Amino acid sequence: MTKRAYKYRFYPTPEQADRLARTFGCMRFVYNSVLRWRTDAFFKEQQRVGYTQASARLTAIKKLPETAFLNEVSSVPLQQCLRHQQAAFKNFFEGRAKYPAFKSKKHRQSAEFTRSAFRYRDGKRFLAKCDEPLAIRWNRPLPCDPSTVTVSKDSAGRYFVSCLCEFEPEALPVTPKMIGIDLGLKDLFVTSEGERTGNPRHMAQYAARLALAQRRLSRKKLSSKNRLKARLKVARIHAKISDCRMDRLHKLSRRLINENQVVCVESLAVKNMIRNPKLSKAIADAGWGEFVRQLEYKGGWAGRQVVQIDRWYPSSKRCACCGHILERLPLDVRRWSCPECGSEHDRDVNAAINVKAVGLAVLALGENVSGMGQVPVSSAR
Numbered sequence: 001m002t003k004r005a006y007k008y009r010f011y012p013t014p015e016q017a018d019r020l021a022r023t024f025g026c027m028r029f030v031y032n033s034v035l036r037w038r039t040d041a042f043f044k045e046q047q048r049v050g051y052t053q054a055s056a057r058l059t060a061i062k063k064l065p066e067t068a069f070l071n072e073v074s075s076v077p078l079q080q081c082l083r084h085q086q087a088a089f090k091n092f093f094e095g096r097a098k099y100p101a102f103k104s105k106k107h108r109q110s111a112e113f114t115r116s117a118f119r120y121r122d123g124k125r126f127l128a129k130c131d132e133p134l135a136i137r138w139n140r141p142l143p144c145d146p147s148t149v150t151v152s153k154d155s156a157g158r159y160f161v162s163c164l165c166e167f168e169p170e171a172l173p174v175t176p177k178m179i180g181i182d183l184g185l186k187d188l189f190v191t192s193e194g195e196r197t198g199n200p201r202h203m204a205q206y207a208a209r210l211a212l213a214q215r216r217l218s219r220k221k222l223s224s225k226n227r228l229k230a231r232l233k234v235a236r237i238h239a240k241i242s243d244c245r246m247d248r249l250h251k252l253s254r255r256l257i258n259e260n261q262v263v264c265v266e267s268l269a270v271k272n273m274i275r276n277p278k279l280s281k282a283i284a285d286a287g288w289g290e291f292v293r294q295l296e297y298k299g300g301w302a303g304r305q306v307v308q309i310d311r312w313y314p315s316s317k318r319c320a321c322c323g324h325i326l327e328r329l330p331l332d333v334r335r336w337s338c339p340e341c342g343s344e345h346d347r348d349v350n351a352a353i354n355v356k357a358v359g360l361a362v363l364a365l366g367e368n369v370s371g372m373g374q375v376p377v378s379s380a381r
């Protein structure tokens with residue numbers, strides 16, 4: 001059993017929007033004031049505050065007359081945000097993250113409701129202290145009763161519920177097909193079979209509109225109504241770009257996983273080694289990281305193998321036919337012919353074929369692959 005989040009858009013009534021805005025506001029207040037208190041304890045008195053103490057602090061704050069407004073919203077999200085803060089501190093103390101930051105009103109807001117804080121009646125979902133059900137667009141059915149419901153509002157002003165459900169992944173029937181892919185910019189990826197995906201460059205497509213909206217925003221008077229409206233416009237363009245990108249990545253990763261038993265890909269650590277500062281915007285726009293993440297989890301659910309090649313390996317410069325390795329191959333050379341065996345190569349397809357060969361060798365032989373240099377692999381499942 002794994003857990004999976006099902007996310008739906010919903011349209012709150014004015015009362016619900018108001019109630020949610022207050023919930024988000026109270027959470028921010030609790031999060032930030034407890035964070036300030038913990039920060040003082042940590043830096044002035046060198047004391048680490050645990051979750052129990054933070055929770056006790058919340059109880060104390062709620063009893064104060066000047067902060068009695070905290071009692072008007074459901075207590076569960078307030079408690080949950082301190083749990084998240086605890087996780088943030090844990091990540092900080094264990095060296096995985098920076099020191100927890102204060103929450104801002106301008107960013108995405110979210111509130112987590114556990115099972116005790118929402119109801120499900122006649123196919124309708126109710127949140128604690130809300131009388132009307134949420135108007136959710138059920139674009140797909142929910143498989144079971146969720147254990148947690150997260151309500152969020154993004155910076156473009158859209159509302160979503162994300163329901164965390166138990167889910168039994170179903171392995172797809174085994175297929176003999178195996179594939180190597182070379183992630184790139186001109187095409188999101190090129191396969192060892194010569195298929196090219198193209199790259200719509202969503203960011204570049206909306207760049208002019210975004211620049212215009214940002215220019216207009218910068219001219220608006222600080223903290224005015226018009227500035228708020230202009231900021232929403234900018235956020236909507238950003239949301240549009242990221243929606244387009246995600247939609248495409250999901251479709252492509254789903255197809256690769258459905259069609260192939262094994263997908264071999266160079267890990268991003270390797271890809272980043274060749275990262276060029278001039279291209280970093282384009283790389284971020286292409287969404288390599290998200291794409292590999294999707295391949296991994298979808299592969300895991302479907303019983304497919306996603307092999308990530310972790311060690312640098314001359315995939316572009318090696319001839320896939322005879323193994324000859326070129327001294328150098330500048331980035332602008334898209335086609336080349338091998339001086340040893342005379343084969344004509346497309347740069348990316350040749351690289352993808354090499355990635356596939358290394359990936360399959362890694363799968364068959366385990367850690368070390370003779371004749372190909374040392375190619376340890378981390379996440380071959």
Ligand SMILES: [Zn+2]
Pocket residue numbers: 319320321322323324338339340341342343
């Ligand atoms: Zn050759």
